[in-house]
Amino acid sequence: MNRRQFLKPLLTALAAATFGLAAPMSYADDPVKVGFVYVGPIGDHGWSYQHDQGRQAVEKEFGDKVKTTYVEKVAEGADAERVIQKLAATGHDLIFTTSFGFMNPTLKVAKRFPKVHFEHATGYKTAKNVGIYSARFYEGRYVMGQVAGKMTKSNVIGYIASFPIPEVIRGINATVQGLRSVNPDATVKVVWVNSWYDPGKEGDAAKALIDQGVDVLMQHTDSPAPLQVAEQRGVYAVGQASDMSAFAPKAHISAIIDDWSGYYIQKTKETMDGTWKQDDTWGGIKSGMVGIGKFADFVPKDVVAMAEKTIEDIKSGAVHPFQGPIKDQSGKLRVEAGKAIPDGELLGMNWYVDGVDGTLPQ
The missing domain is CATH 3.40.50.2300 (Response regulator)
Known part of the structure; x- marks a missing residue:
């Protein structure tokens, strides 16, 4: 548990006792740390590139209220577990793992870090602190x-x-x-x-x-x-x-666009205001994910x-x-x-x- 996670409940309880108010948990004092794990390079102009566009949208939306980290070209399997473990151990509050093969590594790390929120893309296994999301490509x-x-x-x-x-x-x-x-x-x-x-x-x-x-x-x-x-x-x-x-x-007729920006902004905001919960999201053309x-x-x-x-x-x-x-x-x-x-x-x-x-x- 990092310093912010330890102090927030105490400060909230003191405020409630002093002023008679029930204040929600907040991350306003310190930036929320959000991590992203990519299977490919962000320069692939495909899958990982678009996930990183979503990360950048989070930074643009929240400014200095967030600090984002990304790790690219992560092999599915043991390498992924090591990377996810390091992000969780270095105080990241929310971690997006963005490839199907990251599913089991994400679940293993999530079990060790129950206070961290995890979001896994395209998988089907969940846990109390692991949500899943994908798009109807x-x-x-x-x-x-x-x-x-x-x-x-x-x-x-x-x-x-x-x-x-x-x-x-x-x-x-x-x-x-x-x-x-x-x-x-x-x-x-x-x-x-x-x-x-x-x-x-x-x-x-x-x-x-x-x-x-x-x-x-x-x-x-x-x-x-x-x-x-x-x-x-x-x-x-x-x-x-x-x-x-x-x-x-x-040659390029058009493209099928993946847009993760709205989802990443939403889940970051939920982490900030203490309303994050485990979901199973499958968005499509109607929701703007595709x-x-x-x-x-x-x-x-x-x-x-x-x-x-x-x-x-x-x-x-x-x-x-x-x-x-x-x-x-x-x-x-x-x-x-x-x-x-x-x-x-x-x-x-x-x-x-x-x-x-x-x-x-x-």
């Missing part, structure tokens, strides 16, 4: 799947995937759902690179897909390498997590209008990316017409929808 992938379906001439879309976990599988399937809602003949080819950030592997995957006839690339990896290959080879591509148009101005970036000038106006309507329909609930009927690769009906896959099943998704060309790794 699949909503953005459904929108861009529709756009890809209108932009493709070969009817073959490429998808560069990181690891075969439900989050990534959902994104592939949502892309197909959007794609086939406007272009039933189109298919998606997938290459797995087994890395979140490896520009060399991502670039090679992009080349392999283009060699197989792909003319629109999507990705669930974090470097702009696929965009750069698309630019060189004269095909289209969609940015990951942030606007990547500077890397490929002739957005679609600016469309390139070369995207036809009717395609932009279609995407904008789909965005509004997802916000209103008129469109659900996983609305039935949905068949899997084998032709089995998985979702009946008029029904949608519930969140619990989406969180554990481990099968491909019809329209994916390839085998899901086991």
Whole structure:
């Protein structure tokens, strides 16, 4: 327990006894220390970059009332546990651990530091002092799947995937759902690179897909390498997590944007005023956690209008990316017409929808 945590309850009790007031716990005297752990470099222009944009938003919002720390390029596993442990042991009040593989290390450290608040991104295990949060990235992938379906001439879309976990599988399937809602003949080819950030592997995957006839690339990896290959080879591509148009101005259709700023500001404020509690948050387009970036000038106006309507329909609930009927690769009906896959099943998704060309790794 640090000095602030020890003194605050005492001072609050004295104030209440002296003035007859019940004052909430406050961090006004000392800056709240907020830590961030990133799996990739903040210069990846993808996942870790956007989380760091959220950290910077916290600093801008609260000024000298907060002190933030970040550690980048942290391997999932034992390295993550050491980093999280050090942040907790050095007086951080709130720690965001921002990769799926940080889940168990976060829980281990949280058990040792029950007074520290932890927030883990994309996981599913919680504790009294560990909240979880993620975004419905699949909503953005459904929108861009529709756009890809209108932009493709070969009817073959490429998808560069990181690891075969439900989050990534959902994104592939949502892309197909959007794609086939406007272009039933189109298919998606997938290459797995087994890395979140490896520009060399991502670039090679992009080349392999283009060699197989792909003319629109999507990705669930974090470097702009696929965009750069698309630019060189004269095909289209969609940015990951942030606007990547500077890397490929002739290829970059738009981007699926991750925006963590509002959530990070909210949880920091809750820590400041003593109202933080463990939550399970899954935000999407409606909440602003997921957005679609600016469309390139070369995207036809009717395609932009279609995407904008789909965005509004997802916000209103008129469109659900996983609305039935949905068949899997084998032709089995998985979702009946008029029904949608519930969140619990989406969180554990481990099968491909019809329209994916390839085998899901086991």
